[in-house]
Structure formats: structure tokens, C-alpha cells
């Protein structure tokens with residue numbers, strides 16, 4: 001058996017992005033999880049889980065996103081080996097930054113390299129989405145899709161699975177602010193309404209379509225005015241203290257738009273990287289939390305290429 005370690009960087013992603021609940025996703029260039037693996041005779045062994053929030057990440061391969069996704073890949077490829085894993089988290093769990101998605105996508109991507117890249121991107125996404133389903137209490141592939149494909153992704157359909165990738169504008173700046181609190185996706189899904197009105201459906205279709213137009217044409221103003229959510233973020237606002245104030249501060253500091261990242265609690269702001277550095281946005285959102293006695297980490301980042309071997 002080969003002893004060679006394979007090393008993957010799996011990036012943070014933001015999902016929903018206004019009107020695209022469970023359908024839109026965007027890969028960031030950083031932060032990333034680093035996932036390392038090497039072949040063993042059989043089964044899975046997780047010998048390291050380190051980094052922010054890693055105390056709560058299970059080392060039991062049956063309930064760990066990385067190994068669940070990797071096991072799906074080995075099964076589909078009829079592989080006759082197992083994998084020893086080392087997981088170095090750069091994205092803390094329960095952040096809304098696609099932490100479990102990065103682990104799942106990274107696990108699938110890693111295992112596929114070990115299987116001589118027998119699976120295509122869609123098959124890898126499905127393996128990773130299976131892990132998301134097991135871990136987060138609902139099948140959603142809006143984090144794992146951009147994590148595998150990079151850029152901005154739209155899931156047209158789950159059954160049959162159909163995803164398209166769009167190259168986002170090169171000057172789309174992103175500021176992520178992560179207050180010092182945890183929101184589990186499974187909990188954030190429990191507060192969602194079961195049904196939506198025709199009025200909200202119309203509002204979402206119009207905004208979602210215009211966001212795709214903005215991503216495809218590089219029209220940042222169209223992106224700024226179409227990241228709108230009448231259904232999901234309103235239901236979840238109570239889970240993230242000071243959310244609306246933080247969003248307002250980001251916009252008054254120059255953001256095109258500011259919104260709850262994924263299922264929260266992170267706050268995502270888009271800005272024009274040709275005319276702004278994003279630093280004032282990061283400072284002002286952080287101040288909302290520090291003024292209220294809470295810690296808040298920030299990243300100034302941009303769209304990224306998805307999982308890669310390093």
C-alpha cells in the first residue's frame with residue numbers, strides 16, 4: 001500500500017445569497033480546511049482533527065463529514081483500500097461559512113484523487129451532499145457544489161441532480177464577519193416555514209434571476225440590488241443577535257449588500273473590489289459585536305476556484 005499523503009485545500013462557501021435558498025452557492029478563496037489522507041488496507045481512521053471548533057468534530061468515521069463523503073466515493077469506485085485522514089479545520093463549524101460542506105467536499109475530492117479521478121464533478125458533489133444530508137439534517141448541495149466546482153453555482157434541480165457553474169465577476173469583493181456564536185444548520189432549518197406565498201415566490205424568482213444576470217455580466221449593482229430574501233433570512237433573524245444592525249453598518253460603510261451567510265450566524269457583505277478595500281466594512285460589522293461584548297472574526301476575501309490539491 002502507498003504511504004503517500006494527499007493534501008487538499010477545501011474552501012469556505014456562502015450559500016442561499018438572498019433568494020437562492022438551497023440553490024445558489026459561491027466559493028471563497030479563503031479560509032480553507034486542509035484535509036490530508038493516505039491509503040490504508042481498509043476502513044477509515046481519523047488520526048487528527050485540529051483547528052477552530054475541532055473539539056466538537058467527531059473522530060468516529062461513521063459520523064464525520066470527511067469520511068462519510070470519502071466512503072461514498074470509494075464505494076462508487078469499488079476501491080479496495082481504506083483511508084487514514086488528518087483534518088485541519090480553517091472554517092469553524094456552525095458558522096454559516098460551509099464548514100461541513102468544505103469537509104464533505106474535501107473528503108470526496110481527496111478520495112477521488114486516490115481513486116485515479118474515476119468520478120466526475122457531479123458524482124463527487126453527490127457523494128459530498130450525502131454527507132451533508134447525514135450531518136446537517138437535510139439534503140442540500142449548495143455549499144458542496146461551489147466547493148467542488150469553484151465560482152458561483154446554481155442547482156437547477158435536485159432530482160435529477162443538475163448544477164451549473166458561472167464565473168463570478170473578478171471584482172466582486174467579499175467580507176465575512178463571524179460573531180462568536182454557533183448556529184447549527186439542523187437547528188436553523190427547524191425554524192423555516194413549510195410553505196411560501198405566491199407573492200414571495202414571485203419576489204424570489206425576480207431577484208434570483210437578476211442575481212444570476214449580475215453574476216454572468218459582472219453587473220455589481222444588479223448583484224447588490226437582487227440579494228433579497230423574503231422568506232428564509234426573516235425566519236432566521238432571531239437566531240443571530242444584531243444581524244440587521246450589522247447589515248446596515250456594512251452598507252453604510254460601502255457594501256453593495258449585506259446578508260446572512262448560509263444558515264448563519266456569519267454576515268456576508270459584497271463590495272466593489274475595484275473601488276474599495278473592504279476594510280471599513282469589516283471594521284464596522286465587527287464593531288457592532290464588540291460594542292455588545294461579543295467577539296467577531298472577519299475575513300476580506302473574493303470568489304475562489306474550489307477544492308484543489310496542494
Ligand code: HSE
Nearest residue numbers: 015022140185262263
Ligand atoms: N441552504 C442551507 C440552509 C445552507 O440555509 O439551510 C446551510 O449552510
